Amino acid sequence: xxxxxxxxxxxxxxxxxxxxxxxxxxxxxxxxxxxxxxxxxxxxxxxxxxxxxxxxxxxxxxxxxxxxxxxxxxxxxxxxxxxxxxxxxxxxxxxxxxxxxxxxxxxxxxxxxxxxxxxxxxxxxxxxxxxxxxxxxxxxxxxxxxxxxxxxxxxxxxxxxxxxxxxxxxxxxxxxxxxxxxxxxxxxxxxxxxxxxxxxxxxxxxxxxxxxxxxxxxxxxxxxxxxxxxxxxxxxxxxxxxxxxxxxxxxxxxxxxxxxxx
Numbered sequence: 023x024x025x026x027x028x029x030x031x032x033x034x035x036x037x038x039x040x041x042x043x044x045x046x047x048x049x050x051x052x053x054x055x056x057x058x059x060x061x062x063x064x065x066x067x068x069x070x071x072x073x074x075x076x077x078x079x080x081x082x083x084x085x086x087x088x089x090x091x092x093x094x095x096x097x098x099x100x101x102x103x104x105x106x107x108x109x110x111x112x113x114x115x116x117x118x119x120x121x122x123x124x125x126x127x128x129x130x131x132x133x134x135x136x137x138x139x140x141x142x143x144x145x146x147x148x149x150x151x152x153x154x155x156x157x158x159x160x161x162x163x164x165x166x167x168x169x170x171x172x173x174x175x176x177x178x179x180x181x182x183x184x185x186x187x188x189x190x191x192x193x194x195x196x197x198x199x200x201x202x203x204x205x206x207x208x209x210x211x212x213x214x215x216x217x218x219x220x221x222x223x224x225x226x227x228x229x230x231x232x233x234x235x236x237x238x239x240x241x242x243x244x245x246x247x248x249x250x251x252x253x254x255x256x257x258x259x260x261x262x263x264x265x266x267x268x269x270x271x272x273x274x275x276x277x278x279x280x281x282x283x284x
Contacts, residue, residue, distance in 0.1 A: 120179030131196030
């Protein structure tokens, strides 16, 4: 896509190891994410990609290693800290409220921005009402950005799969994240839906300046939109660099072809 950007390090994972019983999902993985870049995490099935995202997001707590986000180092991230400090995420399996409208689903992404207590919100009066109006205005901008005005009142359970993925992206964007984690945002989409999602990912990065770390199986997409790529295989990092560097790495070629390593 582009030459490596020169932003400061926003996120750094250092020698992260994660095991479930006797199964090692990650082993000594280190890499960083620079401000303003699109950073891809790739690898064959079972490589540890989603586990890595879950560690960054605070869902999993590693046995070894540390994470540094915006200059603060922690052995493990707590989900509430992650959300309040500027990280938002989409999931491999869509995690929306199917009976709620598109608008209401995206509004849930503003929860960390709402300062008034539950009593004020229940009364829907004064400061709480003003706060809701302000948050609603931001959500309407996200809806316009994603070009989903026509489905704003539609229950998301009635929407086609590709459009549900767009709504989930909208909910993440509503939180105004500094770091956006995307777990297979194009999975299950047809060619047209993938093109739309690629365009939105690039626009989020370029127009909002949002740093993006994504997992994606479509290598064409990864090579087209990523600034840098880190490759995992059996829980270990086997390559890290620009798309061209990774594409030319023999270990990466072997991993995707299923070639056994000595």
